[in-house]
Amino acid sequence: MSIIFYSVLVLVLTGVIAAVILFFVAKKFNVIEDPRIDVVCEILPGANCGGCGFAGCRALAEKIVNDNSLDNLFCPVGGKDIMQQVASYMNLEAEETQPKVAVVRCFGGKENTKQRVRYEGVRDCLYADMTFSSEGGCPNACLALGSCVKVCPFDAIRMDETTSLPKIDEDKCVACGICEKTCPRKVIEIRNKGIKNRKVFVGCVNKEKGALAKKNCEVSCIGCGKCQKACSFDAIVVENNLAYIDYNKCKLCRKCVNECPTGAIKEMNFPPKKENTQVEIKEIA
Amino acid sequence: MRTFRKGGVHPQENKLTNDCIIENFPLPNKAVVFVSQHLGSPSLPVVKKGDRVRTGQLLAKIDGFICANTHSPYTGTISKIDLAEDFTGYKKMAFYIDVEENDEWEEGIDNSEDLVEQIKLSSEEIIEKIKQMGIVGLGGAAFPTHVKYMIPEGKKAEYLIVNAVECEPYLTSDYRLMQEKIKECFIGIEILKKALKVDKALIGIEKNKPDAINSFTLMAKNYKGIEVVGLKTKYPQGAEKQLIYALTKREVPSGKLPIDVGCVVNNIGTVQAVYSAVQKNQPLISNVLTLTGKNVKQRKNLLVRVGTPINSIIEYCGGLPEDTGKIISGGPMMGKAITELSAPTVKTTSSILIMSKKESSRKEETPCLRCGKCIDACPMGLEPVHIAQLAENRLWEETEKNAAMDCIECGCCLFTCPAGRPLLDLLRISKNQVATLRRQRAQR
Structure with a gap:
């Protein structure tokens, strides 16, 4: 009996002493946080x-x-x-910002390039970028090994099996920019989401001269400058044989899409054109 | 028998071209010579489009501390200076040369076969000559040789170490050079000893080349202070730090250079190039190349001028065998796969290795067994398994703490891994990323 009594007493005393010490310590080292x-x-x-x-x-x-x-x-x-x-x-004012989304600026998948070599190394774009140009030969092309898929914390990127290029789920993508930082070739860019998700952008990052770029990929930007001339809003700049559309200036008029001789400029999420459907019907008829 | 301290593997030697005498490769019609063919800052072109150049003429000059000259390997006209694909598929600046049939050598170059034994130049003049003639390390890294000989103040060289190990399987270019140009090699060593102001030189040769050891030992008796050491046949015996340990029992500390332990290491190929440069005024415009592979019809050792298209060399040796899986520039352990066959050779192309599909295919990747074989095999005492895991999770700072930068990329870990894990690939990424991190830190 006495053993139980003593042990309870000792524990209670220790508890009380510790509580007192803790009380003063907490007061002394109190962190004042907003x-x-x-x-x-x-x-x-x-x-x-x-x-x-x-x-x-x-x-x-x-x-x-x-x-x-x-x-x-x-x-x-x-x-x-x-x-x-x-x-x-x-009680502050929020800056006016446009919602953004990631886009893949390379269309040179399986369909548009010829496979010249086969890569067998580790499935990581960083290593492939150190080792060789790409399976199609373009030194700026998407390596299609899925490093962006692995790093995306929102599960918004998938590899498209028909094109072998990453595909971004625009509903899931929140434009955190991790994929942009990870991509060794800077193929992924964070751009304005646009009205009704509509976008017009150059799907190529190859800075080689036109002939060289075209040799490896059918849908490469050859830096011809036609889109620059067609644009009424000064939104397109051609630098180092590569066109770039400034998303802040672009008014989504789609003139450049029709001008581009290689099809490197792409429109996304626009409703299908009426003219095209009519032409198709005629052809069928 | 002397060897390095820990790790290493024993790949099949496959030295199939040991008895093939070095042949001269005919001049190509068109050649592409890269402006910079070394490690370091790029060289500056000194000739223009349309100029006619003679063999041995300067094409691009030194522009920076770690840099080397590039000379014309051909007589001909420069048709353009433009980007050209190297064997990885990336493009670099290069001279396109339309080659004339007959060589017209630049004045002052002694292109005869006569041996010049007497060393007339002083130490400083020798180093200047090496610099002028664009000599780079022919062991593979292409580090400008003269930079190694500019010894920083407060440090002193004691040994000149000559790397004649050739531990990579398949390669025999150095071995043939040692057999056929033995006198030139020894005069080259004497020149480098004089340049370094040392009286001891050590030549390391692997025991699988007994002919070379015998002939070198006999020859060394005529020279003072040159010792030939037979080393155990084990890969990577020819790696710089491993060779220094095997020969002198000195260990190069992490992040330090061989000169910090009083050694300067040069490849035997470089030594022969130094002889040609100093005694005969010949710039580095050609190198010995082994074309080999189990299925290749005519395996050869060839003396090839820099800038020869790789596919023309393969054609010369009977074309590509049918079941070619991979073509490698360099040895099977450290070499890099060639993705573009029309690319030209460079100063350090020591081998073109054609492997069959079966031989070159990777093991199927399975989860790590945690057997620790890679740790046993690593000659630098690293833990490849651990670093690879960190690299997979992109923890680059952690890989730096685990001494990823000490990796010599020998590939022993990948060779020995029973699970077929891409350890070397991941280590290389870590090195690359850590180097980027360090650069960023230095800028800050």
């Missing part, structure tokens, strides 16, 4: 993807609260709505 950080962190989506440029959601929340501003801070996952919520809580 309670707003927790609230902002709650509002943020909690994906911890790093798309905003910080280590995780909490790091972004700390930055927002400590600087008390939203300049150049944007959560791509949450998008406009979340930023608006954060802004109203913090």
Whole structure:
């Protein structure tokens, strides 16, 4: 009996002493944290993807609260709505930003290139980029080994088996930019989502001269400059034998798509053209 | 028998061209010579499109500290200076030369077969000559040789080490050179000893070349301070750090250079090129190349001028065998697959190896067994399994902490792995990424 009594006593005493010590220590080393950080962190989506440029959601929340501003801070996952919520809580004004999405700027898949060599090394684009140009011979082409698929935290990228190129699920993609950073050839770009997801972009990153680029790939940009002339909004720049469409200036008029002789400029998510359907009907008839 | 401390593997030797005498390869009609053929900053072209160049004329000059000259291997006209594909498929600046049939040598070049024994130049003049003649390390890395001989202050060379190991399977170009140009090799060693101001030179030769060991030992008796050492046949005996340990029992610390332990290492091919450069004024415009493979009809050792298209060499030796799986530039362990056959050779193309489909195919990749064979095999004492795992998860800073940069890319881990894991590939990515990280840090 006495053993039980003593042990209970000792434990209670130890507990009380420890509690007293802890009480004073906690007072002494109390970390005063802005309670707003927790609230902002709650509002943020909690994906911890790093798309905003910080280590995780909490790091972004700390930055927002400590600087008390939203300049150049944007959560791509949450998008406009979340930023608006954060802004109203913090009594700040959210920057007007367009929703964005990743696009693959290479169409040189199986269908448009001839396979010249076969790659057998580790299935990692980084290593293939160090080792050789590409299976089709283009030194800037998508290597189609799926490093972007592996790193995507939102499961938004799949390898398309018919083209052997990565395909981005635009509903899932939040434009965190991890794939853009991972791709050793900078084939993936984060662009404006556009009205009704409509986009016009150059699907090529090859900077070689026209003839060389065309030799390896049928849908390469040859830097002819036709699209530049056709564009009424100065949105297209041809530099180093490569055209680039500035998504902030592009008005989605699609003149350049028709001008491009190789088909390197592509439109996405537009409704099918009426003219085309008529032509098809005629042909059939 | 002397060897390196730990690790190593025993691949099949397959030295099929041991008895093939070095043949001169005929001049091609058209050649492509890359502007830079070395490790380091790019050279600066000094000739223009349309110029007529003579054999041995300077094409591109040194532009930077780690850099080398490039000379014209042919007499002919430069039709254009443009991008050309190298054997990896990437494009580099190159001179396109329309070759004339008869060689017209640049003035001052002694192109006769006579042996010049007396060394007239002083130490500084020798190094200057090596620099002028565009000599690079012919062991594979193509590091400009003269840079090795500019010894930083406070350090002193004690040994000149000559790498005549040729531990890669299949390759015999160095062996043939040692057999046929033995006197030139020894004069070359004397020249380099004088340039370094050392009196001891060590030549390392693997025990699978007894002829070479015998003839070199006999020859060494005529020279003072040259010792020939037979080494155990084991891959990678010819790796720089492993060779230094085998010959001197000194270990090069991590991140340091051989000169920090008083050694300068040169390949036997480089030594012969130094002889030609210093004694006969010949720039580095040709090298010995082994064309080999189990199914190749005519295996040969060839003296090939730089810039010869690879497919013309293969044609010369009877064309591609039917079940060709892979064509490799260099040895089977460290060489790189050739993806573009019309690409030209460079200064360091020591071999073209044609492997059959069965021989070249990789093992099917299965999960790691955790057997630790790669750790046993690694001659640098690394843990390839661990680094590869980190690399798969893209933890580059962790791979740096695990000394990924000490990897010599010998491929022992991949060779020995029973699960067929792509360890070497992952180690190479880690090295590349860590190097990028370090560059970023230096900029900050």
